[in-house]
Amino acid sequence: MKKTAKKIIEFKKNGKKITALTAYDYSSAKYFDKAGVDIILVGDSLAQVALGYGSTCEVTTEEMLVFTKAVSRGVQDALVVADMPFMSYQISTEDAVKNAGKFIQAGAQAVKIEGASQYIIETITRITQSGIPVMGHLGFTPQYINTIGGHYVSGKNVHSTIEISNKAQSLEKAGVFSIVLEMVPQESSDFITKKLNIPTIGIGGGKFCDGQILVSDDILGKYDEFCPKFARQYSSLKDIIFNVAKAYCNDVEKGNFPSAAESFTLNSDEVEKLENYTQD
Ligand code: KIV
Numbered sequence: 001m002k003k004t005a006k007k008i009i010e011f012k013k014n015g016k017k018i019t020a021l022t023a024y025d026y027s028s029a030k031y032f033d034k035a036g037v038d039i040i041l042v043g044d045s046l047a048q049v050a051l052g053y054g055s056t057c058e059v060t061t062e063e064m065l066v067f068t069k070a071v072s073r074g075v076q077d078a079l080v081v082a083d084m085p086f087m088s089y090q091i092s093t094e095d096a097v098k099n100a101g102k103f104i105q106a107g108a109q110a111v112k113i114e115g116a117s118q119y120i121i122e123t124i125t126r127i128t129q130s131g132i133p134v135m136g137h138l139g140f141t142p143q144y145i146n147t148i149g150g151h152y153v154s155g156k157n158v159h160s161t162i163e164i165s166n167k168a169q170s171l172e173k174a175g176v177f178s179i180v181l182e183m184v185p186q187e188s189s190d191f192i193t194k195k196l197n198i199p200t201i202g203i204g205g206g207k208f209c210d211g212q213i214l215v216s217d218d219i220l221g222k223y224d225e226f227c228p229k230f231a232r233q234y235s236s237l238k239d240i241i242f243n244v245a246k247a248y249c250n251d252v253e254k255g256n257f258p259s260a261a262e263s264f265t266l267n268s269d270e271v272e273k274l275e276n277y278t279q280d
Contacts, residue, residue, distance in 0.1 A: 003038055003079040005110055005133035005177035011038070011210070012199040018178075018211025020201055021219070024050045024067050028216060029074035037078050039178075039201070041112065041135075041213060042068045044083040044143070048225075049217040056142045057086040061099055064088075065106045072107025081135050082108035086143045089113055089123055096123045100132045110134065112180065114141040116167035121174045128175030136171040138164050139205065140183040151228075153204075155188035165192045172198050180213060181205035183230070204230030 020039035023029040024046045047059035068082045082103035089096035110133035139154040155161040178199045186206020193200045202209030217223035218231035251257035
């Protein structure tokens with residue numbers, strides 16, 4: 001059955017841990033969905049893992065829309081959330097609502113927005129009032145990397161934990177249905193989570209969050225340029241891809257591919273005619 005933003009809130013009330021993964025293509029999304037993942041995020045992490053950019057700030061709305069369409073076509077039950085990329089919601093509220101609408105028209109059922117400044121709170125309020133569910137994102141917020149200055153853990157003391165908690169409550173008031181907590185100590189996440197009626201989804205946020213999200217390329221072991229401490233690698237897809245490509249090249253070079261079964265063949269009459277054919 002299709003999961004909705006409302007259903008995700010109910011999961012917290014019922015004590016069901018929420019599962020979430022990023023996806024960027026049709027077939028991965030299809031199998032994550034079949035496996036029962038509750039939320040599939042078309043994360044702007046695709047900037048790095050699918051497009052090879054240096055940071056998430058480089059991906060555009062137009063690019064994100066292509067991936068959102070592909071993922072949405074593969075999903076039946078999971079809630080598809082599209083990450084609103086850098087500069088798609090910062091210029092004006094009107095622009096933000098328009099861009100959020102594009103992601104819904106591309107097949108997502110919700111969008112994700114980083115931060116909780118006064119401007120962001122107003123923007124999220126307008127987007128949710130337009131009928132578009134919004135997921136918040138606090139703690140380490142990659143789109144602000146140029147002002148933060150690095151990949152730092154947030155909420156490392158009481159003062160900063162209270163600050164995140166207050167922001168999370170403002171996001172809840174603005175209408176978000178869940179909040180990603182990235183790189184926040186588990187005790188701080190626990191404090192923040194207990195103050196909210198909406199679920200927290202941790203990524204490096206520890207076990208007390210209401211759910212967990214990871215970048216699929218990290219759990220699959222596909223992207224090897226950087227693997228964060230909090231990502232559990234379940235497979236080494238990069239080795240599988242490398243070995244398959246190597247075996248294929250070897251077979252082609254040695255004449256072992258294609259076999260007759262992998263080729264189209266003429267019937268024996270046509271073969272004989274072809275062999276006896278001489279050009280006038
Ligand atoms: O883009 C992304 O993959 C994300 C996750 C880290 C939550 O925002």
